[in-house]
Amino acid sequence: MRLEPIADPSLARRLLPPVLAIAGSFLVASLLALIAGGNPLAVFGAIIKGAVGSKFALLETLNRATPLIFTGLAVAVAFRAKLWNIGAEAQLYAGAVVTAVLGTGVLQWPAALLLPTIAILSMLAGALLLLGPALLKTRLGVDEVVTTLLLNFIFLLFVSYLLEGPLKDPMGMGWPKSPRLIEEARLPRIVEGLRLHWGFVLALIAAVALWIINTRTTLGFEMRAVGQNAEAARFAGMPVTGVILKTALLSGGLAALAGFSEVSGLKGSLTLDISPGYGYTGIVVAMLALLHPLGVVAAALFVAAIFVGANAMSRALDVPTYLADIMLASALLMMVLAILLTKFRVVRD
Amino acid sequence: MTGKAQAQTVLRLSHITKHFGALTANDDVSFELKRGEVIALLGENGAGKTTLMNILFGQYTADAGEVEVFGQTLPPGNPRAALDAGVGMVHQHFTLAGNLTVWENIVLGTQALGALRLDAKAAKAKIAALSKRFHLAVDPESKVGRLSVGERQRVEILKALYREARILILDEPTAVLTPQESDALFATLREAVGQGLSVVFISHKLHEVMAISDRTVVLRHGKLVAERATSETSREELAALMVDGEVSAPKIEAMPPGPALMRLAGVSTKGEGRAPGLHAVDLTLHAGQITGLAGVSGNGQKALSDLISGLANPVSGRFEIAGEPVTDWSPRRALARKIGRIPEDRHHTGTIADFDLTENAVLETYARDFARHGWMDWKGARAQAEGLIGTYDVRCPGPDTRIRLLSGGNMQKLILGRVLETAPRIILANQPVRGLDIGAVNYVHGRLAEAREKGAAVLLISEDLDEIMKLSDVIHVISEGRLSPGFARGTMRADELGQWMAGEGFAQPTEAAHAS
Structure with a gap:
């Protein structure tokens, strides 16, 4: 038996990996549910019910999907240009810090002016945070996987310092949290009385915008060309270094919007736990989406549903919520394997 | 020639068929090789020559058919069995360890596993004897990494002979050689068949086939289409058999050169790894002329091509396009200055x-x-x-x-x-027809000739001297980053150019050439 490359895989074959990966992750989860003493069918039933079974559950899932769409887009745009941004977590916090600093009354502007200003400055912060590793990559050939990954830890410690020091809420009873945002700095709810905020709509707009950039603009063409074959892109006269830097700014900015949206839309103040690893989960989302911006929306909804549903399932069936983490991890691993398999076919000698 | 008809059959290929997916690389191919005979395996790129030899040598398994050596059927897919049966193969891409010496490379793999000691003295003596007997001059003590391409090929042949090969297979052996080195190789092959060895010589160059072989086997699209005694055929017939149809090469009519469109004066560039840079190169490209750049692979062609395409900048010297000095050079600038570029590697660069x-x-x-x-x-x-x-x-x-x-x-x-x-003013064509079938070759050449007539300055870089001599108005030879003067069409014979390709005729190498 050996593998033979397939020159021109069909569309169905190219769309197969996410399906296989998700099916595989359900299989792994079933085994684990059995070991934990649950009935797999009941477990999945409870997950689905917990994720979309009620209006409350559905809105919770959409809320949870919002930051994942942003980080998923951030990773997708970078990976497509072969810029391995593992630092969406830090970029998310960069946006969150800017929001927490500017939203607490420093600027007393009406919401229509204040919100866009904060959003843009948040993006700028996230963009600049990725610009450093990108410059190190283009100038000195430093591996951005290492620099962006390690920056996550450095930046989180910096946020921790801010929350214990200059940004600490004097009224916070000693908790490491920032003061509450003023009302003008809060993203309003889409429908009064429901928890879903405009950050979700912003995420959808971002996904469509990125899709248009990818397919319709010269920058999208250049980003794809540099990602596919930087040597040919350079020979053809494309400004390869410039394209990588622009990609970095776009990616960092998108990840920072996740932080802005969480602080301004959902939490109202900055704490060290606003992101349970959304930056890293964004990698899973982007891979499941095959780096397609609209696919990112679908993948983020799926991942959010698993997380939200697993919480409810755990409360009902006493099977640990870690099942959700395992499902995502196994989905990512199987995704990588499935992508490989769609490029080859198995031939029996 | 007498007695050959009765000579022993040393190799028999019967009904070899091999598919790669939908592609049929070999389709029911059969032929025999006699003792003391040279068979030329002739065909275009992609005709299935190399696949056939890889099956014979056990690197591929045929879908059907079998290989018989000295009357014994070889087990399929087993190179060791082919080696033991006396088949030696010299690949297009050499398989030598650059950090070992010549004699170490030759004995590598011949010692029994677990042998504690190498009888170096006996091995070297045997190599010296073989080297003398077959005119394969090479110093057994020098490191292979320092050898020229021609010398490395000799080491590969010695390696096969050291293992008592009775059948030598050479895959496009002259592709990397100067004409002089090719002649030396042919002398070696004649010596070898004189001593009873047999040779399969893979080539797509007709004049070599005519010069060295006793019989010619022509492959086309994987099929054996003809088998001829070489003395009873002609280049024309073989060419027609090889491509199945009319071969119309473009005609280059003499025309007066136009103004200089690009001028390099004393230009040097940095080398890259093992590839040399340019050393004080003078080159002028005129409108309405094809300038050919001949040379053995890896002598600075890449440096010149990178410079003209905008990927590299000169370190010193003057670089002018249409009389204006070039500054801040890049691929985009090159395109803006109307330079069209056909890169060497169409799959990865183009x-x-x-x-x-x-x-x-x-x-x-x-x-x-x-x-x-x-x-x-x-x-x-x-x-x-x-x-x-x-x-x-x-x-x-x-x-x-x-x-x-x-x-x-x-x-x-x-x-x-x-x-x-x-509508480029200057066209850089780096190996524009490598790996193409003859139809596409003529098409590309025809279009380049047309561009020349319309007044473009064409720089044609090729390792195929025939191609250069056929198309060029002026020929320069590149060797170790140095450029020969330009020779007008028809003023130089191939062997004279070959001497320049081997590095003769140049002024003393510069300091920089020694330092690198």
């Missing part, structure tokens, strides 16, 4: 494999011609691609086809079209 034809067609011009305020004009780009497909006869399902699915010839036609559509 195109993006997973992009479709439309995207590849506008790779160099999208920013100027197919975009407005940062928005792509895909409709225009697609129309451009359709135009190129029609005008340059690119055979493909359509402009949405990913370019990796095209054959090399069609890929090259698209690149050629992309270049010529911009």
